[in-house]
Amino acid sequence: MATFELYRRSTIGMCLTETLDEMVSNGTLSPELAIEVLVQFDKSMTEALESQVKSKVTIAGHLHTYRFCDNVWTFILQGASFKSEDFVQNVDRVKIVACDSKLLSQ
């Protein structure tokens, strides 16, 4: 089953990838096993975000650019605010990468 690899670009995903790369160059881990770990990471992230995350955030800002290619939406927002029940965070520039979850179960 194919997975969405976009979570590998998050901080935690990048740390995992770095660590696995180190272990593979050391020889302590085989490359195939490293790939299996990353695939499991993709699945666990998707599952966790789907079932364990309950909070809702509203993102508002000026849409600077958008792109839709390979069923992936990429947005660049300027002067964006992330609002939820407990907090408000304002940022000058944010890039949003979004995949269609319906494509996972095809």
Next chain:
Amino acid sequence: MAADTVFGSSHVLDSSSSTSSHPLSPGAGVVPAIENVVSTVNLGCTLDLKAIALHAPNAEYNPKRLAAVMIRIKEPKTTALIFSSGKMVCTGAKSEQQSRLAARKHARIIQKLGFDVKFNGFKIQNIVAAYDFTFPINLIRLANSHFKFSVYEPELFPGLIYRMKQSKIMVQVFSSGKIAIAGAQKRDEILKAFENIYPILMSFRADK
């Protein structure tokens, strides 16, 4: 020329009131506003749509739905559909010159990505204009008396579709008094259709 403008300005003063002394022709300066111009042009080379979708700003490419990249620009506010054959359709401009300028800007975006772009056979394909008569119109009576030219199916579409006899111009007439003229390739065709439909609609006013 001076006489025309003197005559013209009195026309405008008269037709602004409901008791116009010349109800059968639109006064000077009374013209429908152009709302949309659609044009096509051939960029003259094959294009890699995926590369364009990945590198051009504000691009959408969903090959399962449409075999073209859709790119929007802010000024003039237009949308272009670009096909792998190199042909392009530009929609949303408010005038013929703006449509040409927008098409050139879209072509420039493609050129900047490294393609050997030309600007062949630019042609305005469709001009859409709108006008508000500000009085209600009786569509049933209009459809009955002009049955040869009218199609009015209120259950399908609330507007009456009036096709002029000689030309391919289509006028959508709504009971609010607003109309849309479409199908023209030249601005004069719009103005001629408007001049033809003006007296017809005047005679089917639904108020006093």
